[in-house]
Structures are given as C-alpha cells and as structure tokens.
Amino acid sequence: MALNNTYDMRLLRHETTAGAGAQLLLLALLGTAIGLGPAGWLTGLAFGVATWAVLTRALRRSWLQPFGAANRVTLARATLVGGVTALVADSFESPPPVTVLVALTSVALILDAVDGKVARRTGTSSALGARFDMEVDAFLILVLSVYVAMSLGPWVLLIGAMRYAFVAAARVLPWLNGALPPSTARKTVAALQGIVLLVAGAGILPLLSAFATVLSALMLLMWSFGRDIRWLWRVRDHQRA
Template identity: 40%
Template sequence: MTQPGTDALVAARAAEAPAAAQFAAVAAGWFALLAGALALWPGAVPAPVWIGALAAHLGVSAAAGAGLARGYPHRALGLCNAVTHLRATGALFLAAALLTGPTPAQAWGLTALAAATLALDGVDGWLARRRGLVSGFGARFDVETDALVALVLAGAAVAAGKIGPAEAAILGAARYLFLAAGAVAPWLAAPLPERTRRKAICVVQIAVLTALLAPPVEGRAATLAGLGAAALVAGSFAIDIRALWRARRRR
C-alpha cells in the first residue's frame, strides 16, 4: 500500500520528465552553437577561454536544470525557457569574444549581439504568458540570466576604461552581492513582491551597458551614462532592502 500523497508525487515527477528531457536537448543544442561560434570567431579565441566558456555553459545548464527539477508545473518546457537559455549562451559568447580584444568592426558586431540579447529579454516573458507556461522557475531563470548578461557587459566596460570599478560593481555584481548578503543575514533573503520598477531599471541597466560596448561611446558620455545607470540600480536595491528591513521589524 502506498502512503498518502505518493501517487500524486509520482504523477508530478512523471509530468516533469518531458520538460526535463526537452531542457537537456535545448542545453545540448545551445552548447553546440556556442562551441561552433567560438571556433568560427575571427578573433582566434584562445583554448583556455574557449574551454572556460563551454565549462561555464555546462555550469549554467546544470544550475538551471536543478531548478527545473525542484518544481516546474508544466509538461512542456516551452520556447520561452529555450529563449532564456539562448540569452545566457549569448552572454557567455560575448564574454569569450571580448577577451580576444576585438577590432572596432568586431566590437560593433558584439554590440549588436548584446542588443539582440536585450531584445530577447522581452520575448521570453511574452512567450511564457502567451503559451500559459508562466512559472517560478522561468521567472528565476530570467532574473539570473539578466544578472549574467549585466556581469559580462560591466566587466567589458570597466576593462575598456569606460566606467570605474565602483560603477562596474553596482552594474555587474549587485545581484550577486545581494544574494551573498542574504546568506549572512537571512532577512535579506525573504521574498519580495513583484515590481515593474525592477524590470524597467534592469532594461535601462543592460541598455546602457550595451551602449558602452559601442566604440564611439567613451569619455564623459560613457562616465555619465555609467554613473546614472549605477545610481538607478543602487536606488532600486536600497528600496528593496528598506522594505525587507521594515518587514523584519514587523515580525
């Protein structure tokens, strides 16, 4: 005799299996795409960078797959999650290609790729809503992909001397610093309500970082753009931290 709830658990796991298999296929496809794109990149990606980018892709795929396994309510993975994974793959290609010291012409190509990655940020959510595949996993995958894109672009901007280390830390690492702080102070890890503000500021953040990839954007214009975007990001995190602190005091 099975224990109460066992049948439901078995059914839930069976429903997750197709989505997990689809995710594995998508991950393998984007892995092959990344490997091929790096091999064809005219900047001659050094072997350690090539291997590192592919290893990072495996890590991203493994982390996302673990999140999917922890609880995904739909049988189909959906194009929405495949697009999010493609955005993460694009970020890793950008990181590797930027390390080759691209020419101005190549930098324009990478700027276009970053802009396409930004544009797809709106596509995955739209697809999820249209197909009825909205999920906590998809939302988290999207947020973490945004953070990865921002980290790569901020690293490129500070390496090019377009913004300073402080702005780069805010624009590229704020999400990771916040998560680290939550591990030390659990009240910072409490759930926050959805806010359009966060998404809007994230779009501005990545749009500014994408613009900083373009060769003509430099000097005072780059500095002011970086400072403005960093101020928006810092202000958004400050609002959330204040809300979490108030919620902690009410408990």
C-alpha cells in the same frame, strides 16, 4: 506515474541537452569566424556546462512540465550570453570584434522582453522560469560590466556585482529574502543597466560621456536596491510573523 515521470524527465533532458549543443555550436561559429582564443573557448565551455548542470538539477527538483516556450526563449538568451562571455574573456588577450559583441548582446537584451510575454500568454509562468530569467539577466550584466570596466575603471564592476552582493547579504540577513512588491521602476532600472553597458561597450560615446552615463546608471541601481532594502527592513517583523 513513475513511467510518466521518467518519460517527462527524458523530454526535459532533451531540452537542456539541446541548449548545451546550441552553446557549443555558437562557440564553434565564433571560433571559425573570428578565431576565438583559448580563454574564450574555455570560458564559453565552462559557462555552457554550468548552465546545463544547474538547469538540469533545477528541473529535476521542480518537475516543471512541460519545459515551455518561454523557457526555450530564456535558454536561447543564455546561449547568447555564453557567446558574449566567451568574447569578453577573449578580450583580455586581444580586442574583440565589437560588432559581434554588440550583435549578440542586443539580441539577448531584446529577447529579455519576449520570454515574460510568452510565459503570460501561454499560461506557463513559473517560479523556476522567473529565476532562470533573472539569473541570465544578472550574469549578462556582470559580464558586460567586466568588459566596460576595462575602459572606464573597476568601479563599473559594482553594477554587475550588486545583485550578487545582495544575495550574499541575504544569507546573513534572512529578512532580505522577503518578497518584494511588483515595481515598474525596479524593472526599468534593471533593464537600463544592460542598455547603458552595451552603449558604453560599443564605443559610440566619447569617453567622458560614457563615464557619466554609466555612473548615472550605477546611481539609479543603488537607489533601486536601497529602496527595496528599506522596504524589506520596514516589513521584516510582519514577514517574520
């Protein structure tokens, strides 16, 4: 068994190392094509290293076998998010190529609808895979909100920060860690955030329309979080028991 586990762990390391290599390759391509600056390079590399380290540790603790096609899709999305992160970090020094930013973000959002279907069809759904998918989604929304906030105002950061604020609150209020029932509305509102931020960041809407659209998305997100928190509050005694 020890030999099998060692062999399997080596395979998992190969998967995460391949992901880190893909991240480095994407950054190199961006650097060659658009002249990625120091801020973009450093931020992109930090994202790649952090993703590799966290995912490797999580795999070692969960002993997920095998890595699975769905997680490969999510890892590809994480690589694209790393590219978007580098571009947004670089935008503080010079305007980013919007076409490249939109292209990377669009593919990442499209693949978000793929990994879940792959996991269900291949029977490889797992708690780690779901968490990996959620964290990639959350970080992409955070990065996009930073980018859009530069043109619409710092209030847009509430969209990206809301999920992290919820996680922080759950450390103080354990009942927030309760399991939520499946909700199509929750998934729809979450998916809408990325689409709205992408459209606003692409600059295809007039400033006032972009402001109103992003504000509407924020209101929907606050409604979704408020509904979930209210439900968790109502069932907290049952969950504690």
